[in-house]
Amino acid sequence: MKLTRLQVRHVRILDDVTIQPDARLNIIEGANASGKTSLLEAIHILAQGRSFRTRKTREVVNRDADALLVFGEGRENEFTHRLGVKKSNREKTEIHVDRQRVQGVSALAVLLPLLVITPESHALVSGGPSRRRALVDWGVFHVEQTFHRHWLTYERALRQRNALLKQGASSASLVVWEREMAVSGNEITAQRKRYVDTLAPRVEQYMKTLLQDVKITIGLKTGWGNEPFHEALRTGREKDERFGYTTLGPHRAELEIRTEGRPASEVVSRGQQKLMVMALRLAQLDVFQAATGRSAVLLIDDLPAELDHKKRDMLLAQLSQMDLQIFVTTTDAALIGSETWSSSKMFHVEHGRVSSRC
Numbered sequence: 001m002k003l004t005r006l007q008v009r010h011v012r013i014l015d016d017v018t019i020q021p022d023a024r025l026n027i028i029e030g031a032n033a034s035g036k037t038s039l040l041e042a043i044h045i046l047a048q049g050r051s052f053r054t055r056k057t058r059e060v061v062n063r064d065a066d067a068l069l070v071f072g073e074g075r076e077n078e079f080t081h082r083l084g085v086k087k088s089n090r091e092k093t094e095i096h097v098d099r100q101r102v103q104g105v106s107a108l109a110v111l112l113p114l115l116v117i118t119p120e121s122h123a124l125v126s127g128g129p130s131r132r133r134a135l136v137d138w139g140v141f142h143v144e145q146t147f148h149r150h151w152l153t154y155e156r157a158l159r160q161r162n163a164l165l166k167q168g169a170s171s172a173s174l175v176v177w178e179r180e181m182a183v184s185g186n187e188i189t190a191q192r193k194r195y196v197d198t199l200a201p202r203v204e205q206y207m208k209t210l211l212q213d214v215k216i217t218i219g220l221k222t223g224w225g226n227e228p229f230h231e232a233l234r235t236g237r238e239k240d241e242r243f244g245y246t247t248l249g250p251h252r253a254e255l256e257i258r259t260e261g262r263p264a265s266e267v268v269s270r271g272q273q274k275l276m277v278m279a280l281r282l283a284q285l286d287v288f289q290a291a292t293g294r295s296a297v298l299l300i301d302d303l304p305a306e307l308d309h310k311k312r313d314m315l316l317a318q319l320s321q322m323d324l325q326i327f328v329t330t331t332d333a334a335l336i337g338s339e340t341w342s343s344s345k346m347f348h349v350e351h352g353r354v355s356s357r358c
């Protein structure tokens with residue numbers, strides 16, 4: 001789905017902002033601290049129920065307000081969808097999809113598939129495994145219809161097993177949950193493997209375009225050894241009892257990113273890591289589009305700061321050929337050429353006020 005209307009209330013410095021985005025390229029320009037990133041945060045909240053900068057609601061809600069509100073309207077296959085999120089300092093997050101109150105953020109994510117690239121994105125390569133696991137799961141969630149259901153089943157069984165381990169319960173009582181973990185865990189892993197296998201050649205192709213002299217390989221680390229998962233749970237029981245939680249399984253999976261046979265983070269520079277993240281994200285968007293025939297939203301915070309001008313132009317040319325709705329922030333709109341785009345809009349941000357520029 002592409003956003004046709006966005007309304008933002010009390011998101012950081014943005015008090016009351018309404019915009020009608022372009023279906024393709026939206027350039028959000030303004031001075032430092034004017035509120036550009038806050039606008040991207042608002043879109044992220046609409047798609048995933050939370051900011052990409054912090055998990056703390058209080059930081060994102062305007063200091064003089066109690067709650068933030070984001071509404072979005074968009075079209076897909078002749079249908080108009082309306083999404084709404086209210087995040088409050090005191091109460092549970094409220095989510096509405098097409099005027100119905102829903103629990104959980106998955107209904108938002110299904111309608112508004114969204115990825116984000118920020119100046120901190122290199123942490124995807126150099127940071128902990130959870131970010132790389134999230135990268136894989138974003139893709140699997142959108143291309144495999146049963147993934148979310150299996151994940152919920154797995155998580156519930158994992159929570160139960162962990163609770164029993166903490167209580168020092170007998171092995172016999174663990175077995176029931178291990179059985180459930182094994183069934184859902186194997187499904188999750190098979191789907192993740194399929195996704196990573198589809199992703200790998202596309203990552204390689206984008207790496208060739210963006211970073212000719214570095215080759216990377218990606219592969220899935222399942223979260224346990226080579227034995228069947230149910231066996232790994234059984235043989236790992238003693239260790240898990242000592243630790244008081246489940247030390248292996250799909251919840252410990254991750255995407256391995258290697259170059260020259262070593263973890264990429266040990267070999268390449270920070271700038272190269274950023275380009276790797278671009279290649280990964282472009283490949284994800286490709287796979288998503290090929291598998292679903294739908295278009296996604298891409299947020300890019302501060303693009304000029306990410307890349308030199310040659311790489312930036314190369315990336316924009318590539319993006320202009322994809323069926324995406326893009327929101328990109330910059331302090332200097334002249335750095336982002338919109339000539340190759342079939343359509344674009346420019347928004348100027350100043351002290352939390354947003355105006356549309358032709």
Ligand SMILES: Nc1ncnc2c1ncn2[C@@H]1O[C@H](COP(=O)(O)OP(=O)(O)OP(=O)(O)O)[C@@H](O)[C@H]1O
Nearest residue numbers: 012013032033034035036037038059060061062063
């Ligand atoms: N909870 C909040 N309530 C009110 N204002 C806030 C809150 N959090 C941050 N701000 C203000 O919002 C502004 C930051 O906005 P934002 O990060 O979106 O700017 P930006 O235009 O992306 O800046 P840069 O180009 O430097 O990244 C700052 O002026 C900051 O003081």
